[in-house]
Amino acid sequence: MLRRGLLVFAIVVVQFVVIEAALRAYGQYAGATTFGELFMDDPAVGIRLRPNASIRYTTVEFTTDIRINPEGVRDDDPIGPKAPGERRIVVLGDSLVLSVQVQAAQTFCERLEARLNAEAPATRWRVINAGVQGYGPVEQWMFFDRVAAAFEPDIVMMVVFVGNDALEAADGAGTLATGRPKVVAEPGARQWRRLIRSSVVLQAVRVRWDQLRSRLALGTPERPLASYLADPPPVVAEGLEQSRQAFGKIAERARGLGAAPALVLMPARFQVNDEDYGNLDAAVRQAGGVLDRQSASRRLEQALAPLGVPMIDLQPILARQPEPNGVFFQRNVHLTPRGHDVVASALHEFLRTSSVLSSKF
Numbered sequence: 001m002l003r004r005g006l007l008v009f010a011i012v013v014v015q016f017v018v019i020e021a022a023l024r025a026y027g028q029y030a031g032a033t034t035f036g037e038l039f040m041d042d043p044a045v046g047i048r049l050r051p052n053a054s055i056r057y058t059t060v061e062f063t064t065d066i067r068i069n070p071e072g073v074r075d076d077d078p079i080g081p082k083a084p085g086e087r088r089i090v091v092l093g094d095s096l097v098l099s100v101q102v103q104a105a106q107t108f109c110e111r112l113e114a115r116l117n118a119e120a121p122a123t124r125w126r127v128i129n130a131g132v133q134g135y136g137p138v139e140q141w142m143f144f145d146r147v148a149a150a151f152e153p154d155i156v157m158m159v160v161f162v163g164n165d166a167l168e169a170a171d172g173a174g175t176l177a178t179g180r181p182k183v184v185a186e187p188g189a190r191q192w193r194r195l196i197r198s199s200v201v202l203q204a205v206r207v208r209w210d211q212l213r214s215r216l217a218l219g220t221p222e223r224p225l226a227s228y229l230a231d232p233p234p235v236v237a238e239g240l241e242q243s244r245q246a247f248g249k250i251a252e253r254a255r256g257l258g259a260a261p262a263l264v265l266m267p268a269r270f271q272v273n274d275e276d277y278g279n280l281d282a283a284v285r286q287a288g289g290v291l292d293r294q295s296a297s298r299r300l301e302q303a304l305a306p307l308g309v310p311m312i313d314l315q316p317i318l319a320r321q322p323e324p325n326g327v328f329f330q331r332n333v334h335l336t337p338r339g340h341d342v343v344a345s346a347l348h349e350f351l352r353t354s355s356v357l358s359s360k361f
Helices: 002-026 108-119 137-146 165-171 173-178 187-198 200-218 223-228 234-256 274-286 295-307 315-319 337-353
Strands: 039-042 046-049 054-058 063-067 086-093 124-131 155-161 260-266 311-313
Touching: 046 137, 086 108, 086 137, 108 124, 108 337, 137 155, 137 165, 137 173, 137 234, 155 234, 165 173, 165 223, 165 234, 165 295, 173 234, 223 234, 223 295, 234 260, 234 295, 260 295, 260 337, 295 311, 311 315, 311 337, 315 337
Parallel strands: 086 124, 086 155, 155 260, 260 311
Antiparallel strands: 039 046, 054 063
16 A cells, blocks of 8 residues: 555656646746745735846746846836936836736836826936735735835826726735734745745646635636626625725825825726637626626726726726737736837826826926
């Protein structure tokens, strides 16, 4: 029995190694072992980008060079004190702002900066990409309050990913109430988390496990889709309230610094991709639910309206582009270089025509 047990164990190990090698060679999963090097535990904010980190990130769709500056944001240069005539926009958000799928110069933050500087040569605009992968509204508040507020912003732009921000805000309710980030993992938990991040097989298993839990708890094949159900579970309403509180805190803190706050609603890919929507709609119906395609955007817009902060919804703008399927990558849910250009143009027009700039200058 011992020999048989060892034989079975050896077979499992060999299969694991073969599958791991095949998935890495094929590049189906954005699970590069170097990606975890970008992050660190911080007792003040939880998890954040590691200052001065630098990696080359490669998948089947892209190869990018990611550099984090000394202040812990994606930028080639330190931030430092403002120069005379300099104006700054701090852009808060999650992976759709960080945008490791494209080079830094291709992100909508850099392209917005170029547009602003071309329009007003006498003013030097700097748009600071303060996005962090995995952040929701509560994490954005913690990071802004304890790190990014020191960047001397003139405008604070909160990018709301309508696909999962309500649910992530519900998850962070305890942190928002206490002002304390989630407990930094113990050494054993850190090692386990590092092991999962280093293996595309284990990441795939984790994804499948999360999907199973979502199907059992929420009736959707993926947890974020609960925000789009025609009859959403109570956690969505709770998350909308927590989102309003978190973004309200950011807006209040920004105004206290003399900065103008703004809200940007970023849609999920299936909100502009018809084929993607059709596949998800069929999957949700099979699970017993009904998908309302634009409901997450609509609910967040209604929830955040009482804050009185200028707001733009990017979904209609992205959807009416020629070949809208090309504004998002097909193997992940992030913007392509063309998508970033469209967003930069939309934000530039939003700043010019809304009260955000006029309230400051």
